[in-house]
Amino acid sequence: MQNLQETLKTSLWAETLTPKELAQVCDESYEMHVAAGAHLTRIGDAANSWYGVIEGVLIMTVCSPDGKESTFTGVTNGGWFGEGTLLKNDHWRYNGLAVRDSRLACVPRSTFKRLVQTSLPFNHFLLSHLNARLGLFISLIEYDRLLGPDARVARCLASLFHPDIYPRTGSFVELSQEEIGQLSAMSRQRANEALHQLERAGLLRIEFGGVSVLDLPGLRSYHGVAQGKRRGSAKS
DNA sequence: CCATTAAACACCC
DNA sequence: GGGTGTTTAATGG
Numbered sequence: 708m709q710n711l712q713e714t715l716k717t718s719l720w721a722e723t724l725t726p727k728e729l730a731q732v733c734d735e736s737y738e739m740h741v742a743a744g745a746h747l748t749r750i751g752d753a754a755n756s757w758y759g760v761i762e763g764v765l766i767m768t769v770c771s772p773d774g775k776e777s778t779f780t781g782v783t784n785g786g787w788f789g790e791g792t793l794l795k796n797d798h799w800r801y802n803g804l805a806v807r808d809s810r811l812a813c814v815p816r817s818t819f820k821r822l823v824q825t826s827l828p829f830n831h832f833l834l835s836h837l838n839a840r841l842g843l844f845i846s847l848i849e850y851d852r853l854l855g856p857d858a859r860v861a862r863c864l865a866s867l868f869h870p871d872i873y874p875r876t877g878s879f880v881e882l883s884q885e886e887i888g889q890l891s892a893m894s895r896q897r898a899n900e901a902l903h904q905l906e907r908a909g910l911l912r913i914e915f916g917g918v919s920v921l922d923l924p925g926l927r928s929y930h931g932v933a934q935g936k937r938r939g940s941a942k943s
Numbered sequence: 944c945c946a947t948t949a950a951a952c953a954c955c956c
Numbered sequence: 957g958g959g960t961g962t963t964t965a966a967t968g969g
Contacts, residue, residue, distance in 0.1 A: 856947090883959060894948050899961070915956055916959065 709784075711738040714761045714812045718787070719836075719874055723828035735818045741765075741805040748803035754792040756813040760784055763809020764881070766889070767801045778889040780843070781806075781867065781882070785874040790833060791840075793819050806886060839871035854931070856893050860901040861910065861929035863891040868923055881917040905929070 715721060715733050724732065738761065741747045747758065747765060760782050767779045767788070779801065782788050792799055793816055822829045843866055850862045864887070868876055882890070888898035902918060905911050910926050912919040920926060 884961095885959080895960090896949090896962080897947065913960090 709761055711736065711761060711812050714759055714785070715814075718759060718785070719871065720787075720829060720832040723832045724822070724826060728822070728826060732814060732818055732822070736812055736814045739811045739813050741809045741811065743805055743808050746802055746804050747809075747811065748789070748799045748801070750799055750802055752799050754789060754797060754799055755816050757787065757789050757793055757816070757819045758803070759787045759812035759814070761810040761812050763805060763807045763811075765803050765805050765809060766886075768804055769801050777892070780847070781886075781890060783867070783873055783876055785876075786872055787836070790819070791837065794823070794833075807881075836871060839869060843869060843872060851892065856891070856897055857901040857904045858929050858931040859893070860887060860891045860898055861905055861926045861931075863887070864911070864918070864920065865923060865926040865929075868920070878920045878923075879914070879917055880920065883916060887918075904931075 709717070712733055715736060716729065721729055739747075741763070748754070750769070762784055764781055764783050765788075766781045768776050769779065770776050788803070823833070846862070846866060850859045854862065864880060867873055867880060880887075884899050884902060885895045887902070888895045891898060891901075893901075902911070902913050905926070906913050908925070908929075910920070910922045910929065912921060
């Protein structure tokens with residue numbers, strides 16, 4: 708378990724700052740707790756902070772006009788989010804919902820903007836961070852359009868291990884099958900079936916309250932059988 | 944038809 | 957109490 712200062716000092720962007728700059732960021736930042744099930748950000752709220760996850764899990768969700776909710780992606784230990792909204796001086800366009808009791812490192816908007824205006828190395832970090840997230844979202848669209856359910860679960864799980872976005876993820880993914888289903892855009896029992904398929908393929912192990920990833924490259928390149936069709940009903 | 948899902952249920956951590 | 961495995965009926969391509 709880490710504290711606020713450790714999270715800031717071991718972040719991927721800390722090394723882009725001079726010791727003096729970093730010390731000032733540490734001084735201006737603060738910690739916030741969000742209980743499981745509570746919102747950190749809501750669509751329409753003004754964005755006042757850049758958030759880093761000290762410990763916990765947050766998901767980004769949007770709502771359709773009739774109230775249906777869809778989950779885009781999750782952020783876990785060591786991940787940072789909100790920079791895009793802060794850069795635009797905008798309001799949140801997605802909800803940030805804690806699915807575990809979570810502790811957040813909050814870098815005030817004024818601090819974040821000062822770094823953007825004064826530190827070229829920090830901007831380099833932001834570029835690669837945004838680029839990584841862009842690549843992640845492009846991948847998610849690709850999975851959604853081209854892959855069947857089993858492969859979608861495999862790739863969505865694998866995407867949680869992107870080193871630039873999820874720096875401190877172990878091999879155990881602490882997400883219920885319900886939550887994996889939400890991330891992969893399918894029902895719980897379909898996610899359950901996909902997970903068993905992947906377990907049979909030796910890529911992961913299903914455990915209580917989560918899964919252990921055994922073969923990350925295998926998950927990342929999983930294509931399933933015949934574009935994701937299962938139940939080998941191909942004439943025996 | 945076939946795949947998927949919501950709802951409901953029975954275990955088990 | 958919540959996560960998991962399973963069944964059943966309803967839905968939609």
